[in-house]
Structure formats: C-alpha cells, structure tokens
Amino acid sequence: MFCSARIWACVAVAVLLGACAPKTPPASPAPAGAAKPAAAGPGAGAAKGDRVIRVVRNVGSREGFQKHWDAWKAAFEKANPGWTMELVNVGDSAGTEFYQSRIASGDLPEVIQTWNLTKHLADNGHIVPLPDDYYTKFGLPLPTPYKGKRYATMGGLQVLGMAVNRKLWASIGVTEPPRNFDEFAAGLDKLAAQGARPLTYGAKDWCASVPLTFLLHANLYPYTTGDPEPDKPSFTLLRDQGKATFAADPVANRVLEKVIGLVGKYAGKGVLSDGYDEGKRDFYGGQSATWIMGCWIGGDLEPNNVSAEVAYWPLPSVEGRAPIFVTSSSMQTGWAITTSAVGEKQAKALAVCEALYDPAVYQLWLNGEAMLPTATKVAGVTGPKTEHVAAKGFVADMAANVKKYGTTRGGYRSLEDQWPQGFEDACMRLMQTVLTGEKDVPKLLGELDKAWDDARKSK
C-alpha cells in the first residue's frame, strides 16, 4: 500500500510538472504565396525564438571561406543592430543528409546554401522565391527562372577548366592552351618523357569523376552562353525523352575512350587511394603538371602558400572544336531563404542575402572562390584581389583566357535542364571501375545510362 502510494505520488508530480511546462508560442503566419512553414522541431535551440538568423555555409577548414563568413556576419550585424547571424557549418557533401534530416524534424535554418539541391528544395516548398529587384539592385544577371521563379543568390563566374604548372609545360615548349584533346595528350606524353608527372588524378572520392564530367559538359553540348534555345533541345532533355543515350552517342563514346586512355596512361598505380587532398598536395607542391579541376582551387593558392606558377586553361575538345571553359554560374546555386524564416525573420533573411554584396564581403567571396565577378553594381570590386604571386598570376591568367576562349553552360543550363542529382557519383564509380581494369566502353556507358534513369526516379 505504502509502495503504491509513493508511485501515485510520483505520477502526480510528473503530471503537475508537465502541466506547468512553458508553452511554445504560435509561429507568425507565413507571408502570402509562401509554402507551408516548417514547424519548430527538436534541436531548434534556445536561440531560435530570438533575433537570430541561422545560415548554412560550407566553411570547413578553408581559411578563405572563414574570412568571408566573418565579414558577412559583421556586415549583417552592423546593418541590423540587435540581430545575429549564426553559422551552421555543413560540408558540401553533407548537404543532402543535413537538409533531409532537418526537413523531417521541421527545423531548416532560415538561410541555406543550396548547391545543386535548389530544385528539390523548391519542388517540395522549402525555399521561397527572391524578388527580381534583388538581382538587379546589385547588377547581377538574372538567373534562368525555374517554373517562373528565382530562388538562389548568385556568386560570381565559376568556371571549370584545368590548372597547369606553367613552368613544367613551358619546359616542353607549350605556353598556350592545347587546341584540341590530341594536342593535349601529346603534351602529356612529352612531359612524361621528360620525367615529369603529367597529371594529377585522385580516384578515391568525387574527383574521380572530374575529367569525365568536365569533358562531357564541354563536348556533348553546343557552345551557348545565353539561355538555352528552345528549338534545340540539349543532350540532357533528349536523354530524358529517351531520344539519346550515352551508349549510342558517338561523342559520349569518344569522350569516355579518351578519358580511359588518359587515366590508363597517367593515373599511376594506387591512384584509387588518392583523393582531393592528395591531388592538392601533389599539384600545389609542384610535383605534377596538370590538374583538371574547377577554378576554386585558385582560392587555395595563397592559404597553402603555393610558390609554383599556375595558369588556368580551357578544356580541350575531343570533337575538334575550340577549347572552352564550362560554367555553372547561370544555374540557381547559392543561398536561399527557407520557409523557416517567417514574420520579421523573413525580412532579415533577405537582409542576410543582401549583405553578400556588401563590397568587403563580395570581395572576400571572390577571393575565397577565385571567381570573376558577375555583380556589376558592387562598388570597387573588379575581381579576386591578392598580393600573393601565384594567386595573382592564376586570376590574371584565368580572366584573360575566359575572355579569349569563352564559356559554355555545358549541362548546367537551367534547373529544368540539368543532370540528375547523384549522376556525378555514378560517374565517379564508373571511373573507379575503369581503374580496376574494365575498359568496355559500350558496357560502361550502358551502366551510365542506367544510373541516369535511376537518379531521375527521385522527385
């Protein structure tokens, strides 16, 4: 009896405590046109109800990104006294996992980095459109709309090409970008004959896919820098309609044959143990002559105190066309405001996005990413600025070559006309398979077709 009395007393205390627990205030109503707001969920943190805007940024261990974040936060907090910008540090490859778990718990941060996830986020009503005057105010070219709407901030001109060690290439008499793939391969042969390591290539992680994907972008698509022409459907659209396949496409076949030849000849044994970090170490250390990689590597030259002279060249064509850079900048990738930002927070989230174009912030953004500017109305910002010799040389060379050779969108045409998410991962795995000895091009491209179809099954 005594025992059960105690138990009932405990139950009564627990019920009493539950009844006295503070109630969560109702969220402010969402603005008209916005999707259903995400409810507060576990892990929201005490600061959530305060004057705090949580922002996802892939700072990681990159010094340039940290500097950009610090300046961005300072600019926002100065312009919005009493408000704080809180960093949610998420790595590029962890974006999907992080957002999906936060969506499940109804707790997306107010401003998020979208990477290539904009479509999924927009389709499922997690981000809200930005007004057009947001872009025009800073002189940004309007990104191609998705279902009539624009969601993401725009950074600068991100180009994909190849970084070369100028001194090593000059030692074989090559000082200008090769005119086509065969000329490029001949250069690599000469470098190898001289005892130099011609190519940096790591196949342990996502870098494995880079030569293949860059060359597919540069060769499978027409050289158009403007909006996609509606009467000329891209390879992406033809592939989605079943009117083209990688296995049946002669250009895709040639690209894969060339890439297999490239890695077969120059990748070297044990390359499956190497990834981006090993590649960076080799190339920055001056041990290798060429690294097919995006322009962001220029942003790491100064923090890594690279002394080698680095040039940035366009991608050679396997089709006899002129070399060209690929750009993904017309896509809506950047930061977007989520449906978690309701009431006053929505205006402040927009202020966070506007602070990106504060001159000091934008300058550090371009420096960190080694990007050429696209915002024309940001006072005093004309491009990445640095006194570091290698970084300065890289930026000057890239700017001159972009002007001379131009850019193409490749498969990065618009959110409605882009590769399925996860397809790059399939390309990475395909290249790893190549390195284990599989060289059957039609079979490999058939696997790529299957991977494309599988990736498209996700809505």
Next chain:
Amino acid sequence: MKRRRRESLVSLVFCGPAIALYLAFVIGPALLGFAYGLTDWSGWSGGGQASDLGAALGGLARLDGGAARAGCEAFLGAKFVGLANYAELAHDPVFANFQSVTAFRRSALGFTLFETLLIVLTFTFGAMVLAVLLDRVKHRVGLVRGLFFYPFVLSLLVSSLLFLYLGNYREGAINKALAWMGLSAWQQDWLMSPTWAPWTIFALVAWTSMGFFTTLYLANLQAIPEDLYEAAALDGAGPLAVFRAIQFPLLMPTVLTNSVLALINGINLFGQVVVTTQGGPGTQTFTLGYYIYHLGRLNNRQGYASAVSFVVFVLLAAIAIVQATALRRRQVEL
C-alpha cells in the same frame, strides 16, 4: 480482484514508459519504413500533420479507399506506388546480380553475405579457439586478455580511420613496411583493389570485435565446474579430449549467442565501409546497409531505400530464426 487490478496498474506504471519508447522509436519507425517502401518518397518532402493521419484513418473507417489513400499520401508526404519498389528490387543488379559468381559477389547482397560468412565463422569458431587458448594462460592474464579486448574499446570511426591510413597505397604503413623489407612487388591498394578490399574490411571487423566475442566465451569457460576438469584429468584426457568432451558442449549457449550477434554484425556492416571505401571501387564493396544509405542520401530515393531495408530485415530475421533453431537442436543433442 482489487489486488490484481492494482498490480496491473503498478506494472503499467513501471513498464509503460519503456513500452511507449519502444513503440515510438522501434516499432513505429519500422512500420513507417514499411509504409514508405510502398511510396516514391524522395526524402525532400516534409512529414505530414496528425490531421492527415486522422483523415487516412477516417477514410479507412468509412471504407473510402480514395480518402484513406489521400490521407496516407499527405501524411507520408509521398505518392503511393504499391509494390513497384519491390518489383524494381527484383531486377536491381547493384542489389543482387546473378549473372555469374563474380558478379554476385560484387553485388551488395553477395558482398554482404561473403563478409557475413567470414565474420560468423571467425567470431563463432575462431573466437572460441582463442578463448580456450587464453583460458590456459597463467601469467599476466589481465594484460594478455586486455590486449585482445582493447581494439573493441576504440570507436568504430577510429579503428576504421586507422585501417584507412594503414591501407593507403602511397603512404600506408603496410606498403611502407613491405618496401622497407624489399617486397615492393607485394604492395597493394589494400582498400580499393577488388581482390583485397573484401579481406581488408573483414580484417578490420575481426580486429575490432574479436576481443568482445572471445570475452563472451571466456566468461562461459570460467563457469565450467572445476570438478569436470579434475575428473577428466583422472581419466587421462588430453587438452583436445577436454575440449571435445567438456568445453565445446558446455560452450554451446555462447556459440548460439555469438553466432547470432556475428550474423547481425555481418548483415549490418556499414560504418567501416563508409569510412574506408565508400562502397568503391565502383560499387564493389557496397554492403546492404551502405546501399540503403546510398539510395537514400545520394539518389534521394528514400521510398526505394525503405523497400530494400524491409527486404533486408526479412532476410536477417529468416536467417537468424533458422540459425537459432538449428543451434538449439544441436545444443539439446549435445
């Protein structure tokens, strides 16, 4: 009557929270996982409201299939596709490829079963032999046993990273040691070679968990009455005879426990693969767990991933039941 009711209430108070937690965090998600396996959920749509579930249940109560389905789809945030995911799984070569023995071994199911077989054999019989040997150690018993148990104390991340560094082709300690011994021709890409990766992953699992399984056997060995050994000694039994006639039969309960635990370890092999090979080269070290993760995280196909999970659950349960039944029968015979 009153007393029984009171006892029931007391039981409810004590067991209720545990049952509620189990329902909320084990049974509920398992049922939801099965439900998601019948949808095309990408993982990007948010969960529905309780009112959606209410609408679904209301539809069911009214025998209104349309309303029930609409309510279910709203609650799950996905479109109902029936058994389409299971039909796709039947022809998925990454999950199971029956074209050849090599193709099967390199599919997620084949690779997982291969690793599981190695793990079950090692942790069931290898650990038993090791325990019997350790039981005979008379000096520095704690230190010797501790050395074997130590890797189990390390976090899975630490031990996997350790193997990642050991197995690196250019910088790894194994290849460095081989080069130092003049055996450069034996150097391998231990974690990314299709030939060696399965064995390296197995070595990692064995190194990490052998101590734990051995400890279970050691505990059982300590419980064997000393007079049985004395009687065997009087009969002139040697170590092998003692093992066969005394230790092995009395270790059978632990054999059952260890083999089931090892089976679960093998089928659920995941973390080691994430850290070391990420399923590579290609998809050749995809385990079932890693494939589910890959589908959900990279391909945004949580519905399909849920269907794969359910099939794996059924597979694991079936194997465990067969294994437990067979071992119990053997135990009774002995």
